[in-house]
Amino acid sequence: EPEVTQTPSHQVTQMGQEVILRCVPISNHLYFYWYRQILGQKVEFLVSFYNNEISEKSEIFDDQFSVERPDGSNFTLKIRSTKLEDSAMYFCASSKQETQYFGPGTRLLVL
Amino acid sequence: EDQVTQSPEALRLQEGESSSLNCSYTVSGLRGLFWYRQDPGKGPEFLFTLYSAGEEKEKERLKATLTKKESFLHITAPKPEDSATYLCAVQGGGNKLTFGTGTQLKVEL
Numbered sequence: 001e002p003e004v005t006q007t008p009s010h011q012v013t014q015m016g017q018e019v020i021l022r023c024v025p026i027s028n029h030l031y032f033y034w035y036r037q038i039l040g041q042k043v044e045f046l047v048s049f050y051n052n053e054i055s056e057k058s059e060i061f062d063d064q065f066s067v068e069r070p071d072g073s074n075f076t077l078k079i080r081s082t083k084l085e086d087s088a089m090y091f092c093a094s095s096k097q098e099t100q101y102f103g104p105g106t107r108l109l110v111l
Numbered sequence: 112e113d114q115v116t117q118s119p120e121a122l123r124l125q126e127g128e129s130s131s132l133n134c135s136y137t138v139s140g141l142r143g144l145f146w147y148r149q150d151p152g153k154g155p156e157f158l159f160t161l162y163s164a165g166e167e168k169e170k171e172r173l174k175a176t177l178t179k180k181e182s183f184l185h186i187t188a189p190k191p192e193d194s195a196t197y198l199c200a201v202q203g204g205g206n207k208l209t210f211g212t213g214t215q216l217k218v219e220l
Contacts, residue, residue, distance in 0.1 A: 004154075031206055043155065043198065045207040056205045091154050098143040098162075098202055102154035 002026040004103035023092030033093040113138045115211035132184040134199030147198040189218045
């Protein structure tokens with residue numbers, strides 16, 4: 001069964017550094033998403049992406065964040081100048097229609 | 112703004128003891144209500160999509176129902192492997208999902 005995959009599974013970075021989180025969505029899906037989950041809190045929407053552009057973004061998704069589909073299979077989230085409060089699990093998801101399928105997540109720790 | 116409230120926050124059941132989890136929601140123009148299962152340190156695993164009031168979906172020991180204001184996830188004769196956090200999410204206008212905080216279920220022998 002096709003799955004969303006994410007790399008790396010864990011990432012530790014120093015405050016102020018840039019990180020890139022990578023995702024391979026399910027191959028015939030057209031919509032791509034990033035969510036995050038701070039430890040002990042609910043899953044929060046960051047951004048959705050369709051037809052090579054952002055279709056929707058939350059207030060969290062400010063100029064510190066960017067997304068890209070650099071080729072036909074990968075979908076990336078870049079976080080510039082990381083802050084301590086960016087520490088969270090980041091989930092990629094993809095969908096063909098309404099139902100979104102999530103990847104296993106990248107645990108980001110900012111020190 | 113879409114809102115989702117789940118109750119109870121935590122639930123402890125004996126193996127075989129059936130129960131229900133509640134998801135109350137407010138959304139402008141429901142496109143779908145979703146149930147996911149999340150194991151510790153893992154991503155949400157899709158269970159069900161419900162689109163309109165009166166709809167029901169079943170999978171093994173789980174059954175999801177939907178009204179205009181809430182959804183229930185019924186667990187019949189649960190087993191220890193059903194222990195997980197169950198998440199409810201709604202999709203209104205746009206594609207984003209708005210999640211609740213989840214119900215942490217523990218099934219004991």
